[in-house]
Amino acid sequence: MEKRVIPVKTVERLVLYKRLLRDILAKGESSLYSHQLAKMANNTPAQVRRDLMMIGYAGGTPRKGYQTQELIDRIIQILDESKEQKIVLVGIGNLGRAILSYFSFQQPGFTIAAAFDSDESKTNRVIAGCRCYHLREFAEKIKETDAKLGVITVPAQHAQQVADMMIECGIKGILNFAPIPLKVPDNVFIDRIDITMALEKVAYLAG
Ligand code: NAI
Numbered sequence: 001m002e003k004r005v006i007p008v009k010t011v012e013r014l015v016l017y018k019r020l021l022r023d024i025l026a027k028g029e030s031s032l033y034s035h036q037l038a039k040m041a042n043n044t045p046a047q048v049r050r051d052l053m054m055i056g057y058a059g060g061t062p063r064k065g066y067q068t069q070e071l072i073d074r075i076i077q078i079l080d081e082s083k084e085q086k087i088v089l090v091g092i093g094n095l096g097r098a099i100l101s102y103f104s105f106q107q108p109g110f111t112i113a114a115a116f117d118s119d120e121s122k123t124n125r126v127i128a129g130c131r132c133y134h135l136r137e138f139a140e141k142i143k144e145t146d147a148k149l150g151v152i153t154v155p156a157q158h159a160q161q162v163a164d165m166m167i168e169c170g171i172k173g174i175l176n177f178a179p180i181p182l183k184v185p186d187n188v189f190i191d192r193i194d195i196t197m198a199l200e201k202v203a204y205l206a207g
Pocket of ligand 1: 153161
């Protein structure tokens with residue numbers, strides 16, 4: 001199945017299911033029912049069944065439910081996570097360093113292969129296990145790492161220029177932390193994380 005035919009919201013739920021299923025497996029539960037997964041994921045059993053049908057998973061039985069490991073394997077196969085995903089990060093400031101530290105504890109499936117900054121004092125060194133280079137080395141290093149994903153943690157006014165450079169060097173997916181919408185061509189997927197917007201949503205829904 002082509003990755004692109006799965007709706008973004010379904011992909012988000014699959015990623016969540018995978019994480020929950022791994023937790024379940026770590027607790028020794030080798031099978032579970034759709035209503036249990038739905039409860040943990042905060043949605044409905046019907047939604048879980050629809051999502052699993054969409055990825056062609058037919059391994060469950062009414063008596064035993066789904067096989068946890070089998071379902072994890074199927075989601076991994078669909079999300080094409082069989083190989084380690086290489087990431088490059090641009091902007092080694094406060095946020096960039098926090099992300100590098102987080103990933104130094106081996107997040108399964110992802111490695112930050114290199115980080116870049118325009119400030120010489122932050123480059124030519126290793127931070128949280130990650131090699132940090134000057135921006136001018138970007139094109140050369142990206143070829144060596146073969147990274148296809150990029151993370152942007154530079155100030156807003158530089159973010160578009162960084163995205164353009166990433167795309168020119170073959171990056172296919174970008175996670176943008178800068179508080180500005182970026183323009184990318186149709187063949188590149190971009191997503192944005194904004195803690196302020198997320199908090200505004202939580203504050204509104206809580207109040
Ligand atoms: P910072 O000022 O500590 O770090 C920014 C880094 O980017 C610096 O190391 C600087 O040298 C580098 N830089 C600037 N222009 C560059 C360029 N053209 N190419 C390469 N490197 C460049 O800032 P901080 O606090 O780390 O924030 C970074 C970005 O993340 C900002 O856009 C900020 O608004 C955003 N942010 C987003 C959050 C979110 O929830 N999405 C939370 C916190 C910050």
